[in-house]
Amino acid sequence: MTLGFSIQKLENGSNYLSSSDIQNFCQLKSEQLTSQDPIFFARIVYNDCLFKAHQEVINYSQYQTPFSQKILAYLRSEAWLIDFPPAFTLHEFRLKDFSYICYICPIGYRNQKPEYIQIITHEPLSESLQLYIKRSAILLSKYVDIYLDYKRQKTEIQLLEDILHRVGHQLRNSLGLIGLYAHNLYLGLKDSPWKEQATIIGESIQDLDTNLNELIDCGQSAKLRVTSQNLRSLVVESITNLQPLINQKQLKISIPDTSTVLKIDRLQIKQVFDNILSNAVHFSPNSGTITCNWQIFQDEVLIKISDQGKGLSQEDLQKVFTPFYSRRKGGTGLGLTIAKKIILDHQGSIWAQVLSERGAQFSIILPRPRNNL
Template identity: 85%
Template sequence: MTLGFSLQKLENGSNYLSSSDIQSFCQLESEQLTSQDRIFFARIVYHDWLLRTHQEVINYRQNQPPFSQKTLAYLRSEVWLTDFPPIFTLDKFPLEDSSSICYICPIGYRNQKPEYIQIITDKPLSDSSKLYTKRCAILLSKYVDIYIDYGRQKTEIQLLEDILHRIGHQLRNSLGLIGLYAHNLCLGLKENPWQEQATIISESIQDLDTNLNELIDCGQGAKLRVTLQDLRSLVVESVKNLQPLINDKKLTITISDTSTILKIDRLQMKQVFDNILSNAVHFSPNLGIVNCSWQIFQDEVLIKISDQGPGLSPEDLQKIFTPFYSRRRGGTGLGLTIAKKIILDHQGSIWAQVLSERGTQISVILPRPKSG
């Protein structure tokens, strides 16, 4: 048994699992259970994070008559559930007016309600069937955890998309007005020494408008333009753009010699590294060290960017990815928010931590494309 069939849609580019996916997975689990010797009924109860309610899947052994509505109502009432056993343990529970044997294997307890596999048999389970049921429970629990994680990411990404769109709308209005005045100045200052500066202002407005469009595009995961990119080359390019400030502070930048190929949107991921490295360079003391390293695993890469700056306060750790929260004087508080949005769109994760010696480390996990 594997999660492969259920995660195939993720590999094909779909970002999230849905309620129908977890229901289909539970249906398959229940069918596999009733194919085991002596098990003629399987019922799986789980919490659907997106629907915000508990759901159930029921399956009978082939040619097994279904239970009456009265019996199903009795099972759903859980009046027979007189105890709450530890997860992944298989316990017997007596059923009212029944000679059949009922087993329960909990997979978790959420919202003060149990999630479990319930099976009913003609005779006591064999050791192999008990082991199989426990393995089903463990696998189901892992799948539910994946489903919940993706559901939370979906909610978080939607929130960030809404924020970026609101920001874009507000900035567009202001930039449009400033651009209009700048254009009028250019027209009214012909043959005037100040016209050159008015032209610079007008061109800067155009650059800001272009950057704003890129910002808004970051708020739309469907617009990812993924290609195969070399990780080290991308980081080196971001470091190169910061070289004047690096030279001014006499910083040492260390970068891993190894590299790997990632399937990413190059422009958006470069913005991630630009934002993270810009903060690392800004907060580094003179003669400090900024370390860029990564560990390459079979299915993912763990990227770490650390500095020797003042570190983060507990409040910083809690709010560092929150929109408009900035530790930099004059900062917009959007750099790391946008970085997190882009990472989530790439089905990755990002977090910050304080180093024990001194400084801050931003860690990023990104999936690696499968070879072949």
């Protein structure tokens, strides 16, 4: 049988890991355990963060008669679990009024309750079978961790979506009012340079409204418009847009000659680069260097953008992606929050760190199509 979890590909290209996936995985693992003689009973207890409760999967070997409800109730009561051994170690337990041999291999301890694999056998287990159970526990623990990380990520994305919608609504009201005044100003002016400037204000309002719509779309992962994009070209485009500020501070930009193709929403990922590079330019000293680098792996690309500024404090590292937290004067504190939301929607990761010598570095991991060369 194949070990692994079910990742359902949605039409928009995002991944969805459901509660039934972990249950199916535990069911598969319990079936594999009971197929090994002399194991005739396997019980897996794990934490399901979606239901905020511990769940269990039970399986018997092919010719084993199921236990009575009284015996199952006794096993579930965990009255026999006097001492909880270290994780991934196998221990033998004696059960009351039970002639069989019981083993337990702990997986972890979440929400004040243990997670474990419970095995009941006709005779003592061989060393190789004991090792197999321990490896099964490790594999199951990793799967549960992936599931919990996924659920935490989904919760975080939902929070960012709510923030983006609230902020977008407030900005849209203000833009509508400014646009109305600009239009009235245009109508009240005669032909003059002032009327032309009123026209420019109106057009700028329309551009801002378009950008705002894109911002709100960032809060809806279902609206990702995924296409094949050249990584280097996208970064160069963001650098070009910042060129006046780069020239003003006489900054040097280091960027690799290599590139790769990514399946991404171009406008959204460009917004991520725009924000990180804009911060790097802002905090860089005059004549400093901003370094863009990436490492291309089989399934992903690691992108690093660093500057030579004052770096990040411990508070910055803890709050840098928190909504409305900003060290830039006049900053909204939403740029990096939105950047993280976009990266999470693309099934990637983003984090900040302080460089040992000087400056800050932002690292991004994005999935990469397998057929890229």
